[in-house]
Amino acid sequence: MSVLAGFQGRLEVRPGFVPVAGIRQVVFDWDGTLSFVRAGWAEVMREQWLEVLPRSAGEAETDRRKLVHEEIWRLNGRPSIHQAARLSEWVAERGAVPESALDYENEYQRRLGEVIASRFSDARNGLPQADAWVVPGARRLLEFLATRGITVHVLSGTQRRFVLEEAHVLGLEAFFGDRIYGPTGPDDREFTKRATLERILSDAGLPPSALLAFGDGQVEIVETKALGGTAVAVATDESQFGSGQLDEAKRLRLMGLGADVCLPDFRDLDGIKSLWFS
Numbered sequence: 719m720s721v722l723a724g725f726q727g728r729l730e731v732r733p734g735f736v737p738v739a740g741i742r743q744v745v746f747d748w749d750g751t752l753s754f755v756r757a758g759w760a761e762v763m764r765e766q767w768l769e770v771l772p773r774s775a776g777e778a779e780t781d782r783r784k785l786v787h788e789e790i791w792r793l794n795g796r797p798s799i800h801q802a803a804r805l806s807e808w809v810a811e812r813g814a815v816p817e818s819a820l821d822y823e824n825e826y827q828r829r830l831g832e833v834i835a836s837r838f839s840d841a842r843n844g845l846p847q848a849d850a851w852v853v854p855g856a857r858r859l860l861e862f863l864a865t866r867g868i869t870v871h872v873l874s875g876t877q878r879r880f881v882l883e884e885a886h887v888l889g890l891e892a893f894f895g896d897r898i899y900g901p902t903g904p905d906d907r908e909f910t911k912r913a914t915l916e917r918i919l920s921d922a923g924l925p926p927s928a929l930l931a932f933g934d935g936q937v938e939i940v941e942t943k944a945l946g947g948t949a950v951a952v953a954t955d956e957s958q959f960g961s962g963q964l965d966e967a968k969r970l971r972l973m974g975l976g977a978d979v980c981l982p983d984f985r986d987l988d989g990i991k992s993l994w995f996s
Contacts, residue, residue: 728989735979741930797901803907
């Protein structure tokens with residue numbers, strides 16, 4: 719295949735990228751990649767952190783917000799207990815008595831759960847339809863991959879039980895079967911995306927070149943590239959669902975981490991096909 723660069727339709731391609739043939743295993747992150755049910759999770763977490771993190775002497779509020787934002791996104795893609803642990807550690811570093819990481823995690827899940835509950839209610843009642851919470855083009859892509867006999871997986875930092883429920887409500891569970899992976903509970907620190915990716919390839923008896931991963935978090939991009947697979951940054955706009963616009967902050971962060979391709983959603987199915995499935 720030829721070396722590509724620049725924009726191919728709605729897809730931005732890293733200079734020098736050479737698409738590989740033989741993709742057989744495709745991995746998707748969940749939140750912000752396939753589902754908008756948890757869109758805004760970072761804002762929920764940020765407000766929690768700002769409430770409990772002591773301000774350093776002379777620290778401007780804008781600086782504190784920037785630090786919090788950067789630390790949350792640095793850990794994105796790992797189970798959220800790791801972010802909760804960092805918050806607990808950070809509070810202590812600033813001279814206050816922190817709550818436990820599990821306490822912070824449970825409070826974060828409670829706050830986010832209130833947002834999710836209202837969206838579930840809408841989806842179940844058809845107002846809006848469930849597809850309003852699915853990233854545009856995702857269902858068509860999953861249907862296409864099924865016709866090609868490609869095995870698809872969900873690999874999420876969100877607790878597996880939540881992802882299973884959300885996949886059911888959104889009508890996506892049939893695509894994945896039992897291939898939905900995530901932490902087993904709020905204090906699961908053993909789950910890692912790297913180990914799961916390695917197991918997917920080992921169980922299938924395939925080389926890393928057969929792996930294609932889509933995600934909007936740091937971990938899946940870094941670990942897929944480290945293994946030798948192809949990583950696609952999904953820079954979805956989570957502030958205006960379905961806008962079709964790239965989130966520039968996501969784009970810069972994920973392309974900076976080595977993503978091979980960047981897209982705003984999955985509407986350009988022809989472009990995706992032309993790179994890996996022509």
